[in-house]
Amino acid sequence: MAWNEPGGGNQHDPWSSGGRRGGNDNDGNRGSNNGGNNGNKGGGNQGPPDLDEALKKFQDKLNSMLGGGKKGGSKKSDGGGGGGKSRNPFALPGLLIIVALAIWAAMGFYLVDQSERGVVLRFGEFQGIVEPGLQWNPPLIDDVRMVNVTRVRSLTQTQSMLTRDENIVEVEISAQYQVANPRDFVLNVRDPAISIENALDSALRHVVGGTDMIDILTSGREILGSSVSSRLQSYLDNYGAGIRLQTINIESTSAPAPVIDAFDDVIRAREDRQRTINEGMAYANAIIPAAQGQAQRIVEQGQGYRESVVAEAQGQANRFNSLLSEYGNAPDIMRERMYLDTMEEVFSNSPKVLLDVSENAPLMYLPLDQMRGGTGGNRNDSSSGNSENSSNEQLDADVLERLRSTQSSSSTNTNSSNSIRREGR
Numbered sequence: 001m002a003w004n005e006p007g008g009g010n011q012h013d014p015w016s017s018g019g020r021r022g023g024n025d026n027d028g029n030r031g032s033n034n035g036g037n038n039g040n041k042g043g044g045n046q047g048p049p050d051l052d053e054a055l056k057k058f059q060d061k062l063n064s065m066l067g068g069g070k071k072g073g074s075k076k077s078d079g080g081g082g083g084g085k086s087r088n089p090f091a092l093p094g095l096l097i098i099v100a101l102a103i104w105a106a107m108g109f110y111l112v113d114q115s116e117r118g119v120v121l122r123f124g125e126f127q128g129i130v131e132p133g134l135q136w137n138p139p140l141i142d143d144v145r146m147v148n149v150t151r152v153r154s155l156t157q158t159q160s161m162l163t164r165d166e167n168i169v170e171v172e173i174s175a176q177y178q179v180a181n182p183r184d185f186v187l188n189v190r191d192p193a194i195s196i197e198n199a200l201d202s203a204l205r206h207v208v209g210g211t212d213m214i215d216i217l218t219s220g221r222e223i224l225g226s227s228v229s230s231r232l233q234s235y236l237d238n239y240g241a242g243i244r245l246q247t248i249n250i251e252s253t254s255a256p257a258p259v260i261d262a263f264d265d266v267i268r269a270r271e272d273r274q275r276t277i278n279e280g281m282a283y284a285n286a287i288i289p290a291a292q293g294q295a296q297r298i299v300e301q302g303q304g305y306r307e308s309v310v311a312e313a314q315g316q317a318n319r320f321n322s323l324l325s326e327y328g329n330a331p332d333i334m335r336e337r338m339y340l341d342t343m344e345e346v347f348s349n350s351p352k353v354l355l356d357v358s359e360n361a362p363l364m365y366l367p368l369d370q371m372r373g374g375t376g377g378n379r380n381d382s383s384s385g386n387s388e389n390s391s392n393e394q395l396d397a398d399v400l401e402r403l404r405s406t407q408s409s410s411s412t413n414t415n416s417s418n419s420i421r422r423e424g425r
Helices: 051-065 091-106 182-187 192-209 213-217 221-239 257-329 331-348 368-375 382-412
Strands: 109-112 116-122 125-130 133-136 142-148 153-162 168-179 243-254 353-357 419-423
Touching: 109 116, 116 182, 125 182, 142 182, 153 192, 168 192, 168 213, 168 221, 192 221, 213 221, 213 243, 213 257, 221 243, 257 331
Parallel strands: none
Antiparallel strands: 109 133, 116 125, 116 142, 153 168, 168 243, 353 419
């Protein structure tokens, strides 16, 4: 018969050590007495723990920790309801406070990443900046706000605005920036992202409003970017935003869509104009230096000629003064010397031949001009050699004929002793 079969005599719990459950006992013999004895420990066999008993033991230990005495095991005990120690009224709140303090202290530990900095606020007041690593701050008192100082943030805007020449242009601009000062980034500006958007829009409109449209669309984009960058950084510094700009890029600049074709034609015409101007400048740069060089050469030649003439005149004047002083000392000698020098100079540069024909002396004629021309062949070039020879032969014949006529006349006229004839080419 099963142990729990109704009406059966086997009332033993198979997990117990042989104790019998009382059917009508209100005191519950299975319960523990004041000494903590358990009815299930009465035998040699031990089964799984009873949950009720385990909870009761935990409660007893907790009561003992809180200062309460052990309760009476049963109403039928020999003492008639034994009295334990009185419970401490501050024990439970103290334990709760200790547990709460432990949880509160554990909540204060946090980890700061290498790319971050923590801004510590104590009751809203700035206390300091924490570095990377494991940190602790009292929770619910200090507020730590993490700021990434290495990440490059980006911002892009596309705006339509007026230029200085009252044209509309569309500009797409992008900005990259980093956090330079975590304290200023957290405390000085309520929303840094919106602030930098507004500052970028203001700087861009200010620079575009002072620039012509053709410069924005063509060659002025780099100047536009640098101007916007410097002005935007000055705005952020004035705000104390703790932001440092990295780059400002002008992504695109264009005219409004309805008139973009007309502006393209204008740009092409301006490019053709500039190309023509460049060609003219190149031609001028090639011609003007050559003309300036030629003019300089002529000026230098004139200066050289002037200097040579002045120097020659001064030399002749000095020579004349020297001759004048010598002439005063010996007039006859100087007169003879000057005559000889003059005749030498004249005859050395003249192609004339002088013949001295006496009355009875035979005539001898040497072609001195040909001899001189043959020895100094550098004076006649090869192209005029034939014509020079023919003219010399003709002159020789003329000279001989004149000499014969002179001799015949000299024989008739005995009073004439000498005659001088000059012949020349």
